[in-house]
Amino acid sequence: MIVLIYPKDPNNTKNSSSFMQASLDMPPLGLLYLGTVIKKSGEPVKVFDFNSLENQDMEDEMIQKIVQLKPQIIGFSVATTSYPYTCELAKKMKKILNETIFIWGGHHVSFQSEEPLKRGIADIVIRGEGEEVILKIIRILKDYGNNYKQHLKDVEGISYIYQNQIHYNKPDYLVVKDLENVPIPDRTLLDLSKYKNASTILASRGCIGKCKFCASACMGLPREREISSIIYEMDMLVKRYGYRHINFVDNVFAYNKKRTKELLEAICKKQLPVTFSAEVNINFMDEEIVELFKKAGLKFVQFGIESGNNKILKSINKTISIERSHSIVKRCLEEGIHVVCSMLIGLPEDTEETIAETVAMAKQFKKEGAQIVLSCMVPYPGSEVFEKADELGIKIENWDYAQWNMTNRSVISTKYLSRRKIDKLYNQALSELNAI
Ligand code: B12
Ligand code: SF4
Known part of the structure; x- marks a missing residue:
């Protein structure tokens, strides 16, 4: 099972009644794109949005739900404003899910990949558009299990620590060259009725x-x-x-x-x-x-x-x-x-x-x-x-x-x-x- 998480942005205005703010209540489209390629590859995948929760109890419940799934991989989508929350969440989850591989992606860590690796709360950071590379990593994990890190050296656009050294595989920012290779997002991966502007x-x-x-x-x-x-x-x-x-x-x-x-x-x-x-x-x-x-x-x-x-x-x-x-x-x-x-x-x-x-x-x-x-x-x-x-x-x-x-x-x-x-x-x- 692969779990993709959209961590909470503390500035999220989910409950705001203002028209302008409501127009910003959108689902994480990047995670829907990623979830879709993973699902199409035959892997079970679930997407969780921590912004759609109204209180701490619901948050704890969502963490419990994820823990029970015992995911092989958890992917976090990280913006600058959600970075501190993601660190806390990943720290909490790392303690319980010690066999799960934590992969981070999104805008913030695409340009700041080292810190979560050094803090031990990310195993791999993917820099840039993740559709193609996430499938490669899933394949490597399947083939090599715990020895996967030895086989990451040819995977482009990722950062990871191996043998106490940070590895930064070029290019700096991955892009999908031909967008026709990317399937249309499967929007059933999230409950879109929770978004005002879905x-x-x-x-x-x-x-x-x-x-x-x-x-x-x-x-x-x-x-x-x-x-x-x-x-x-x-x-x-x-x-x-x-x-x-x-x-x-x-x-x-x-x-x-x-x-x-x-x-x-x-x-x-x-x-x-x-x-x-x-x-x-x-x-x-x-x-x-x-x-x-x-x-x-x-x-x-x-x-x-x-x-x-x-x-x-x-x-x-x-x-x-x-x-x-x-x-x-x-x-x-x-x-x-x-x-x-x-x-x-x-x-x-x-x-x-x-x-x-x-x-x-x-x-x-x-x-x-x-x-x-x-x-x-x-x-x-x-x-x-x-x-x-x-x-x-x-x-x-x-x-x-x-x-x-x-x-x-x-x-x-x-x-x-x-x-x-x-x-x-x-x-x-x-x-x-x-x-x-
Ligand atoms: C729509 C949008 C929003 C919407 C929806 C957000 C969303 N996450 O989808 C709303 C209004 C909520 C929003 C809010 C904010 N946004 Co905004 N947003 C956008 C916008 C215009 C489109 C996002 C999108 O759908 N992109 C298309 C998808 C395919 O790309 P993606 O989301 O980046 O995902 C790909 C990769 O990043 C990567 N990836 C992403 N997550 C993960 C996770 C893993 C595990 C892996 C492997 C890969 C991976 O793979 C994905 C598929 O290719 C972008 C600009 C842009 N065009 O990208 C700005 C942009 C992402 N936003 C930005 C900013 C600044 C913000 C806010 C901080 C604004 C604020 N509050 O002041 C908040 C942060 C909220 C948050 N937690 O993301 C910046 C990012 C800067 C940064 N370092 O965080 C951008 C780049 C705009 C800009 N030019 O400055 N945003
Ligand atoms: S770089 Fe592109 S997206 Fe950013 S402000 Fe300029 S025109 Fe807009």
Whole structure:
């Protein structure tokens, strides 16, 4: 038996009644992808989401359930904010399940693989997309049992300790080259009725961007799924699960005009009774694409606007301009599309003045009818702002990863701004925005 765990994120807002927060209540799609390839290989597999539990008793019960299964492997999916909880959970489970192999994966440990290995709470860390490599490891465990570590040297993209030495097998970050080799996620692996926004789907992986603050910039170049396969999966979400709204969780849904047009035209042609949401790069929106999006059923669009100052945008490698953002946001709102603008303060070159420009832009967007998600920049591992923090003048002031939540207080100071100053400007901005 293989158990996959989505550990608790302390910032999870499962019980929040806010519309915005409810929209974030999504299942761990990465674990559904992994669970599906494992199930298809013939291995029994179960997925457990610790975020779907309401209290400590339910948590203890879930731990008991997992322990009783005596899994051969437990896989933990770890984000930065869930890292401390995962450590505690794995420590607790390691004491009881001393024959189980603990495999860690997910964004945080893809870039911080050593610590859980050294602490003895992970046996193997998989860095990057895990579908292909997890099957190889299962095979090795079957063939060699307790001697499996001797046979890991040719497995790409993993870290482990063998003979008291940390082994770091290249490449740094695994990507699945051909997404058609990955089966459509089997959503029966989780009880989707527990999620307010369960209908997630991916049309592509990776990103063309190199934004310095972003943990996705190192997830490989974009790889696209076949359009027919995306339409098939959308149809399945509508007909089998009864969803009437679908959330594309691609890093950036539209970064290539030709492909975007083809996909939107295929969605229109299928005439599914469904609307959808997606994050779109402002540069790839024009009059024609906005209209096509609307016709295809785009209800919510999220734009990474980031800053209200062009020099700051350039300094973080964000290849958009504030002028273009203004015109595209306006155009989408005119079409009746709900617009969510994500914006950041505390970027490496931000000053009090540039933050004031960002806040002024956010206020204007809000007055025009857009929703604003304003956050303090968090230097997630893997992002340039984390990896080159010193060079960029960033000082990490709070190492409690549980608090590395984008809607929390700042965890850094920058060349020009102290952490306290960023917090002060952030709180002020939030109250000004709330007053609109
Ligand atoms: C949808 C989404 C959410 C949703 C759903 C989260 C989820 N886990 O599915 C919600 C809104 C809840 C969310 C919350 C947060 N998110 Co988010 N999210 C995304 C987004 C847009 C898509 C996730 C997804 O489905 N990816 C597709 C699947 C296939 O990939 P995957 O989940 O990474 O899984 C693959 C690999 O990582 C690996 N893998 C994952 N787990 C495991 C486990 C094992 C054992 C193995 C072997 C492999 C493995 O194999 C999987 C299959 O290939 C990504 C960006 C992106 N496009 O990936 C950001 C992203 C993952 N999120 C991010 C962040 C910052 C957060 C938050 C911290 C935000 C906050 N609170 O401030 C929280 C953390 C919550 C959590 N515990 O994960 C960062 C990750 C940074 C980090 N170091 O943690 C990303 C990369 C966005 C970014 N560019 O900054 N998120
Ligand atoms: S911010 Fe958006 S465009 Fe930039 S690297 Fe991240 S996902 Fe890509």
